[in-house]
Structures are given as C-alpha cells and as structure tokens.
Amino acid sequence: MMKIGKVYRDKMIKTIKDGVVKSGACVVVNYEKVSSSDLSRLRKTLRTKKAKMCASRNSLVKVALKGTEYTSLADGLTGKTAVIFTSSDPADIAKTLVEFAKKNESFVFCGGVLGGGLLHKEDIKRIADLPSREVLLTKLLGTLQSPMTRLARTLNGKTTELILILKQLSEKRGGN
Numbered sequence: 572m573m574k575i576g577k578v579y580r581d582k583m584i585k586t587i588k589d590g591v592v593k594s595g596a597c598v599v600v601n602y603e604k605v606s607s608s609d610l611s612r613l614r615k616t617l618r619t620k621k622a623k624m625c626a627s628r629n630s631l632v633k634v635a636l637k638g639t640e641y642t643s644l645a646d647g648l649t650g651k652t653a654v655i656f657t658s659s660d661p662a663d664i665a666k667t668l669v670e671f672a673k674k675n676e677s678f679v680f681c682g683g684v685l686g687g688g689l690l691h692k693e694d695i696k697r698i699a700d701l702p703s704r705e706v707l708l709t710k711l712l713g714t715l716q717s718p719m720t721r722l723a724r725t726l727n728g729k730t731t732e733l734i735l736i737l738k739q740l741s742e743k744r745g746g747n
Contacts, residue, residue, distance in 0.1 A: 583627050587635035587654050590625060591644075596661035597684040598668060598695060599632070603650040604677035613671050622657035622664050644682050644689065652681070661685055665699035 591597045602610065614624050627635075629648040636645045657664050672678045683690035685698070701707075 580631060583625070583631050584635045586625055587627060587632055588639065590623065590654060590656035591636065591641055591684055592639060594656035595658045595686070596664065597654060597656040598665070598690075599644055599648070599681040599683060600653050600655065600668070601648070601650050601679045601681055602626075602653055602675075602677065603679075605675045609671075609675055613667075616667055616671075617655060617657075617664065620657070620663055620667060621659040622655055622667075624653050624655045626651065626653040628652070640687075641684055641689065644684065648681060660704045662698055662701040663703055665695050665701075669696055669699040 610624075610626075617624050629645070629650075629652050632648060632652055632654065633645040636642050655664065655668065668678075668680070672680070680692040680695050682692065683695055685694075690698070702710075
C-alpha cells in the first residue's frame with residue numbers, strides 16, 4: 572500500500588514535468604513574501620487566461636526537471652517556488668506576471684521555457700513588452716495585404732482617369 576505523501580509527490584512531479592515539457596510556455600518564480608490573497612488573485616487571473624500555477628517545494632521541481640533539457644532551470648531555486656505553464660499566448664501571461672511583480676517586489680522570476688528554449692529573467696520582461704498575438708497577426712496580415720491593395724488602387728486610378736478623359740471628350744463633341 573502506497574502512502575498518501577508518496578502519491579502526492581509523484582503526482583506533483585508528473586504535473587510539473589508535463590507542464591514544463593508539453594506546454595508552449597513556462598515560467599518559474601520565487602514568491603517568498605507574497606500574501607496568500609494576492610496569490611489567489613493571481614491564480615484566478617491566470618486561470619482566465621488559460622494558464623496554470625503550480626506551487627511546489629524546490630526539491631520536487633528539481634526531481635521533475637531532472638533528465639530533461641531544462642535541468643538548469645532548477646539550479647539555484649530558493650524559498651517558495653511556483654511554476655506557471657500555459658499553451659495560450661505567452662506574451663499575455665508574461666504581461667500579467669510582470670504586472671504582478673511590479674506590485675509585489677518579492678515575486679521574482681527565476682527563468683522559463685518558451686518553444687523549447689530556456690528563458691532568463693530579462694527575457695520574460697522582454698516578452699511582456701511584445702504586443703499580443705492578435706495584434707502581431709493583424710500587423711502581419713496588413714503587411715501581406717499591402718502590395719495587393721496598392722495594385723488595386725493603381726488599377727482603379729487608371730480606370731478612373733480613362734473614364735474622366737472619355738467623359739471630357741464626349742462633352743467636347745457635344746454629348747451628354
């Protein structure tokens with residue numbers, strides 16, 4: 572018969588490992604002196620943005636990341652540690668976390684993972700400065716449509732000029 576503590580630890584290790592390896596983005600934070608009410612609000616905000624926050628002991632995070640390419644992420648963890656992972660827009664999650672960190676100075680970034688690559692503390696802040704996914708897609712669409720729009724305007728302009736010239740000729744010759 573397995574003990575409850577062992578089952579809980581195994582489940583936490585699996586949750587953290589799956590979250591880091593399988594999700595699109597992951598951030599590891601230290602939240603040493605953050606109040607539980609602030610953390611509850613952060614969890615609620617993250618949940619609405621399709622992200623999950625998993626608070627765990629450092630030893631469990633180290634065991635979960637052992638054997639993965641993200642082992643260095645667990646180096647130097649101290650105090651209370653949380654892992655936030657999401658498959659949604661990482662820029663939106665990073666903005667939420669950076670905003671929370673501004674209000675709570677003891678909420679410190681330890682690192683993260685994005686698209687299979689490791690992130691440093693500064694990278695998370697840079698990602699937060701990026702526009703959202705929708706804005707970037709809109710800009711890309713505008714860039715792709717630009718040449719076609721210019722061509723249509725040019726062709727339309729020449730057609731309009733031809734019509735005006737024909738109208739002027741017909742007026743000179745006594746037409747309508």
